[in-house]
Amino acid sequence: MKRGLKFLFGVSLRLLPGGFRRCYGREMEDVFAARIEEMPLPRAFLAVVMEMIGVVTAAASLRPAVAASLRPRTLGTIAAGCALAAILLQAAPSIPLPPTGQVRDSIHFTAHDPAGEFSITMKGGRTIAATIDNVPVARERVVQAGDSIRFLAPGGEIVLALSYHAGTGRIEWEARQSSCRGKAATCVMLQ
Amino acid sequence: MAQNNDTLTPLSAAILFALADGASHGYALIREIEALTEGDMQPNTGSMYLALHRLLEEGLISESDGPEDARRRYYKLTPVGREAARKEARRLAQLVRVASAKRLIPRAAL
Numbered sequence: 001m002k003r004g005l006k007f008l009f010g011v012s013l014r015l016l017p018g019g020f021r022r023c024y025g026r027e028m029e030d031v032f033a034a035r036i037e038e039m040p041l042p043r044a045f046l047a048v049v050m051e052m053i054g055v056v057t058a059a060a061s062l063r064p065a066v067a068a069s070l071r072p073r074t075l076g077t078i079a080a081g082c083a084l085a086a087i088l089l090q091a092a093p094s095i096p097l098p099p100t101g102q103v104r105d106s107i108h109f110t111a112h113d114p115a116g117e118f119s120i121t122m123k124g125g126r127t128i129a130a131t132i133d134n135v136p137v138a139r140e141r142v143v144q145a146g147d148s149i150r151f152l153a154p155g156g157e158i159v160l161a162l163s164y165h166a167g168t169g170r171i172e173w174e175a176r177q178s179s180c181r182g183k184a185a186t187c188v189m190l191q
Numbered sequence: 192m193a194q195n196n197d198t199l200t201p202l203s204a205a206i207l208f209a210l211a212d213g214a215s216h217g218y219a220l221i222r223e224i225e226a227l228t229e230g231d232m233q234p235n236t237g238s239m240y241l242a243l244h245r246l247l248e249e250g251l252i253s254e255s256d257g258p259e260d261a262r263r264r265y266y267k268l269t270p271v272g273r274e275a276a277r278k279e280a281r282r283l284a285q286l287v288r289v290a291s292a293k294r295l296i297p298r299a300a301l
Contacts, residue, residue: 020240024243024244028217030263031236031239034218035218035221035236050235051237054235055236056237057237058238058241059237062241114229
């Protein structure tokens with residue numbers, strides 16, 4: 001399957017001007033192959049779409065009249081490749097999206113940002129447990145008002161703010177800074 | 192990829208910063224930029240090679256003999272590129288100071 005993705009990427013390189021392609025094409029194919037080798041298949045499908053968009057953008061930048069000079073067959077192949085990758089991506093069962101675990105009315109989210117990992121467990125729309133860097137957060141330091149949830153430092157300052165959307169079953173939060181890594185339970189957000 | 196006002200695109204600046212430690216090839220540069228920016232910047236192959244091509248044209252980087260893998264093309268900073276990287280770093284640092292003074296980023300992040 002990955003061979004097919006490499007073929008699609010190779011086809012998209014035809015959009016690039018000949019000189020550029022001769023200079024960098026082989027190397028670009030090697031880089032693309034190395035990148036998708038590390039990826040599980042569903043991510044590789046997404047990657048090929050993003051990579052092909054990148055090639056089209058590069059080609060348009062290098063050759064503004066690129067669209068006019070394209071052979072319809074090349075464009076058709078690329079469009080079909082993007083469509084196929086998108087369909088396969090939709091069908092892929094293992095792309096991790098929150099919530100990461102759901103049992104009856106309990107939902108457990110585990111998420112990462114530059115400051116590290118946190119988790120939250122909700123039941124009936126209420127927060128019943130939370131962790132920062134795998135360390136449980138005391139219940140009195142998790143404050144919920146409607147869909148807004150705040151994790152507090154011992155001094156009462158906010159260290160993590162997130163919202164829970166019951167309709168979609170998703171959470172959103174303001175990413176914490178990498179400088180909070182290792183001390184995320186006490187690293188205060190800018191207010 | 193210098194602009195009219197001599198500033199660099201974020202990707203071009205990231206490439207110059209990544210090359211400050213020594214020569215590197217395209218794939219390693221992509222990985223290093225992803226690591227340096229903690230995943231905020233994930234350049235695709237097309238944009239990476241377009242940026243490398245333009246930096247070569249502008250004389251900010253040059254090709255180099257590969258220390259590890261002869262099949263791969265390595266890139267290194269030229270003296271002009273190193274100066275451009277320093278200038279861009281100073282410009283960004285100045286912007287960060289302004290943003291910090293206006294409390295747009297926490298001081299703890301600096």
